[in-house]
Amino acid sequence: MSATNRFYAARLVGTTVFDPVREPVGRVRDVVVLPGARGARAVGFVVEVPGKKRVFLPVTRVTSISLGQVIMSGVLNVRRFEKRSAEQLVIGDLLDRVVTLVDGSGEATVEDVGLDQNRHGDWEIAKLHVRRRKRGGSLSKLVSGRGESLTVSPSEVTGLFGTQAEQSAALLLASYEDLNAADLGDIFQEIDAKRRVELAGELSDDRLADVLEELPEDTRVEVVTNLEASRAADVLEVMDPDDAADLVQELPEGVAQQLLGLMEPEEAEDVRRLMAYDEYTAGGMMTTEPLVVSPETPVAHCLAMISREELSPAHASTVHVCRSPLETPTGRMLGIVHFQHLLRERPDRPVGEIVDSDRHVVGPGAMLSEVTREMATYNLVSIPVCDDEGRLLGAVTVDDVLDHMLPEDWREQDEPTTVTGQIDLSEIARQMKTSDQKG
Structure with missing residues (x-):
């Protein structure tokens, strides 16, 4: 995906972001990460566009990160960036944070954060550049100068993402991070409505879009109508247009028109175009974004x-x-x-x-x-x-x-019971779809 397999967030600030035809669209101002049980991964970048407006660039849209440039694919959504509750800004939240070294040698201040790209293409926090805090009063600090600098892994410090209470929502989400969207959709149906809304609030837009596609109609309508309207519009934008059109048609008319009005015009036009076709025709089933x-x-x-x-x-x-x-x-x-x-x-x-x-x-x-x-x-x-x-x-x-082709309530049915020597075709279809979703 990129020209390097590691970048340091503080050094990336100010780097120009280019679109696919190499036209500059803005500059990197921060990196958005999502803490989890096994570390923290980047979900996107805060980009400052002309007019000093800061917008969100999903990491999935970034095709190259190298010295002096970040190259993106597609079109940059110019809706103003708003941080989700479980997200952390590397520059805004993590730099200058005081952490404790687990070897017992004292405290240190975070000065930079290094992110590595793993074999799945995800960018994860792998290194922290920290400086030891001098012990003693303020006078001794002035006399002795700055403390020793060192590079450590996140596992060698505590306190990087705050207290246990502050991380509770993120840890709940982390316990489900390895599940594919179909299985996470099953969990959504099992938990109560309040917990469902809370979990939806912690998921990234892309992850929530995938899960919504796996939920029965009444459940996904409930989830979407309980989201803030701007967030719901963001989620619809990252869904496949055919799935977004199906979902919009299930919403109350007033809610549907409000969300379409909040979506980017090009994305909303694709959805409206699909809504003009009958659901059980090729036009109603197709995606408008083939290769x-x-x-x-x-x-x-x-x-x-x-x-x-x-x-x-x-x-x-x-x-x-x-x-x-x-x-x-x-x-x-x-x-x-x-x-x-x-x-x-x-x-x-x-x-x-x-x-x-x-x-x-x-x-x-x-x-x-x-x-x-x-x-x-x-x-x-x-x-x-x-x-x-x-x-x-x-x-x-x-x-x-x-x-x-499957019954409308197939997602809500229990595992089918089969008789020896007989084949349950609906189960085969379900397994085929789940396998396709897993990739």
Whole structure:
């Protein structure tokens, strides 16, 4: 993901943030971390944009961190940054904090925080640059000068994130951090409503969006309506547009319109466009954000796109080759390329030379039965949705189809009982969806 596998927060402050076309969009002012049972990981950056406004850049949007520059993907959300209750700002909260060295040698003041990137791509606090505090009164400190500086790991100090009481909410969340969204959704259904709202408040926007997609209708409506409106709009923005559209349609009309008004205009437009289609048609099931490239794009760039961790296997399976514009609705779609085909080609070859001409598409009005039959006939995990002019509108993936084929209350049902020699197809579908979500 980056040009380095470690950065120090204080040294990163002031670094210019560039968008994908290398235009400067702002400067880094802080790093947002979320403490957990096994340490703290970065969830994003506070970026100062023109006008001295500070906004949030999710770490998942950062593609490169190197000396003098941070490069992001996508578009920067210009809504003003607001820190969540469980989050900590490295510069604002952790620097100058007094910690106790566990070896019994006294106290020290935090002067910088180093974050390493682990094998999963997460940035975690790995090192603390601290300076020992001189013992004695203020006069002795003036005479003796500053204390010794040293670099330690977070496990070698206590007090970095405050008292046990201050960390209770974060520790509750940490106990669930290894669960996938489907299993965490099961826990949401088991706990009482008050606890559910508290836990939702501690989750990051991305994590909560994933969990909401796993909850039955009444539960997720309850969670969303108990969030602050601005937070609920943020969560809808990071959801897949098709899932966000489904959720908005379940909300009371007044709440739905309020949240759509608070969303970024482009994100809200995608949701409104999907809401115009019947739920059980290709248009109602599709995502409006499939992978789209121009025919001149090299194979290597396509492989980099599908390797992004946040993509589900179904979304990453296919690259759609289209004429400009490359945002849905695109220009005319030329064809698709499956990821296995990309792996067999030389990296510098233009993807337009290897498109699959024997393509299978459906229109936005195609009913669920037609979409299912087409995907089953040709063993597809996703299928493009095009209008009458051949423009790509979106794509329907196998998990979208499963969501609409299963009974509406399948998430609330107990584990199915099967008879020896018989196969429970609904359970197979459920396991397929869970496996797809796990990646």
